[in-house]
Amino acid sequence: MPERSWNGYLRDDGRKGIRNLILVLYTVECASFVAHAVAEGEADVHVIGFPGCYDNAYAIRLMLALATHPNVGACLAIGLGCEYTQPSRLAEVAERSGRPSDWFFIQEHGGTRSGIAKGKDALKSLRAKLDVQTVRVPMSWPDLIVGAECGGSDGTSGLAGNPVVGRFYDFLVDRGGSAVFEETVEMIGLRDVLRSRAATPEVALQLDRSYEKAERYCKAVRQYSVSPGNFAGGLTTIEEKSMGAFAKSGSRPIQGVIEVSQQVPHPGLWLLDSVPDEHFMQFGYTNPNDTEGIMDLISTGAHIVMFVTGRGSVIGSPVAPLIKVTGNTRTFERMNDDMDFNAGSILSGEQTLDEAALSLMKLAGDVASGELSKPEALGHREYFVMYKHQDTPQLEAGCRA
Amino acid sequence: MMSGEDAAMKRCFQVNPEDNVATLLQDAGAEPATILGAPRNATVDILEEIALGHKVCTRSAAKGDLIVKYGVPIGVATEDIAMGAWVHLHNCSSRVDERSNHLDVKTGVAKDTAYA
Numbered sequence: 323m324p325e326r327s328w329n330g331y332l333r334d335d336g337r338k339g340i341r342n343l344i345l346v347l348y349t350v351e352c353a354s355f356v357a358h359a360v361a362e363g364e365a366d367v368h369v370i371g372f373p374g375c376y377d378n379a380y381a382i383r384l385m386l387a388l389a390t391h392p393n394v395g396a397c398l399a400i401g402l403g404c405e406y407t408q409p410s411r412l413a414e415v416a417e418r419s420g421r422p423s424d425w426f427f428i429q430e431h432g433g434t435r436s437g438i439a440k441g442k443d444a445l446k447s448l449r450a451k452l453d454v455q456t457v458r459v460p461m462s463w464p465d466l467i468v469g470a471e472c473g474g475s476d477g478t479s480g481l482a483g484n485p486v487v488g489r490f491y492d493f494l495v496d497r498g499g500s501a502v503f504e505e506t507v508e509m510i511g512l513r514d515v516l517r518s519r520a521a522t523p524e525v526a527l528q529l530d531r532s533y534e535k536a537e538r539y540c541k542a543v544r545q546y547s548v549s550p551g552n553f554a555g556g557l558t559t560i561e562e563k564s565m566g567a568f569a570k571s572g573s574r575p576i577q578g579v580i581e582v583s584q585q586v587p588h589p590g591l592w593l594l595d596s597v598p599d600e601h602f603m604q605f606g607y608t609n610p611n612d613t614e615g616i617m618d619l620i621s622t623g624a625h626i627v628m629f630v631t632g633r634g635s636v637i638g639s640p641v642a643p644l645i646k647v648t649g650n651t652r653t654f655e656r657m658n659d660d661m662d663f664n665a666g667s668i669l670s671g672e673q674t675l676d677e678a679a680l681s682l683m684k685l686a687g688d689v690a691s692g693e694l695s696k697p698e699a700l701g702h703r704e705y706f707v708m709y710k711h712q713d714t715p716q717l718e719a720g721c722r723a
Numbered sequence: 724m725m726s727g728e729d730a731a732m733k734r735c736f737q738v739n740p741e742d743n744v745a746t747l748l749q750d751a752g753a754e755p756a757t758i759l760g761a762p763r764n765a766t767v768d769i770l771e772e773i774a775l776g777h778k779v780c781t782r783s784a785a786k787g788d789l790i791v792k793y794g795v796p797i798g799v800a801t802e803d804i805a806m807g808a809w810v811h812l813h814n815c816s817s818r819v820d821e822r823s824n825h826l827d828v829k830t831g832v833a834k835d836t837a838y839a
């Protein structure tokens with residue numbers, strides 16, 4: 323792969339983005355209608371929000387991570403007015419990072435119509451500020467952070483879809499870039515494999531801790547991530563299924579484990595642990611759907627996320643473009659409007675894994691350079707911010723028995 | 724691409740040169756099949772019916788040998804397995820998941836769940 327460079331967007335905090343978006347954030351479900359109406363018809367405006375009225379440390383960190391994501395240049399936070407999560411505080415943090423930001427409560431502006439009008443006005447002035455202060459900056463592979471996730475898997479995912487992302491990760495990491503993969507509950511049976519990939523003995527301990535937490539999680543829900551249909555389809559053991567998913571990590575040393583909303587500390591390959599801590603509400607759920615996992619990856623600063631789906635999927639993502647990869651040629655043809663990349667050429671013998679991974683790298687470079695991925699062009703902006711507990715502070719004084 | 728490959732031959736895919744199994748890309752009966760990917764041999768003589776997505780043994784394994792795919796152990800042979808044989812729940816068991824050793828070999832359905 324020849325060196326490649328493109329023009330990105332330099333933020334005041336030094337981060338470099340591949341898109342120049344305005345992010346609308348709402349702080350309770352009650353404000354979601356107005357937030358979406360404000361963003362309606364504005365191609366550079368994406369929406370995320372948290373549905374709960376009671377606040378949650380994890381959800382707030384996730385929203386802040388997205389508000390200060392390198393692809394985001396300005397923020398507008400919208401609240402109803404009586405919820406726990408404070409839009410002013412979100413806007414404050416985004417503003418402090420150098421991103422022009424604003425906020426308001428709908429209750430203070432009269433309701434739906436006047437709230438939407440207020441939001442549209444705010445967008446106009448935010449965009450004016452953003453236009454004035456936007457600085458373009460050359461970017462290349464060492465500046466790029468890519469996430470990877472799989473869902474709607476079939477027999478081709480472990481043979482072609484995930485391996486092609488893994489080999490692309492090898493190429494990206496070798497050129498100084500950053501790669502993040504996740505789904506530790508789908509690594510059961512791979513403790514030794516994981517440990518053998520640790521960059522240092524200290525990282526091996528981190529990987530052990532994450533592995534053990536995932537194992538306790540699986541035991542608590544009394545189920546490894548494998549079903550009768552998986553066995554009927556030809557998978558024989560959980561180790562085999564796990565390797566099919568783990569293949570998207572490629573073969574390079576793992577630099578460490580990061581949690582949701584934690585930025586990638588330095589270039590290289592990183593494992594994202596999105597499993598909830600166990601002492602709160604007996605874990606709760608880890609990845610209730612594909613979109614939740616994609617949000618977690620974007621929260622680490624990923625500019626682009628690779629989504630491997632053998633059966634096909636019709637989701638996208640806000641903030642960071644999703645590139646949809648399938649190893650199933652029939653899925654690629656049937657869902658051609660939605661699928662960006664066909665790795666089925668590896669299984670038909672038309673391309674080697676290396677050849678396919680280089681084409682995928684070229685596609686990643688095109689999307690980083692501004693070309694829209696298919697879900698991005700279709701307008702897909704699915705998001706999911708949930709209650710979860712990772713490093714939740716103890717608030718002993720909150721409730722008295 | 725292998726030279727002299729018969730277009731009508733069934734295909735299977737071996738991920739890593741160290742593997743002793745390959746995954747069927749089509750349903751196959753007792754017939755020779757082409758191995759794509761990273762094979763040790765270009766073909767394997769399949770000994771029995773094996774469905775799409777299931778595994779064929781590409782290097783014989785003795786009882787107790789590791790079954791290797793992706794270059795890593797995915798289980799242990801519970802009996803001697805000949806080259807060309809179907810590798811699944813009936814002759815390969817997980818080293819971490821006890822329950823999958825008791826599933827129905829064809830459907831994968833759990834046989835240890837009471838419905839009464």
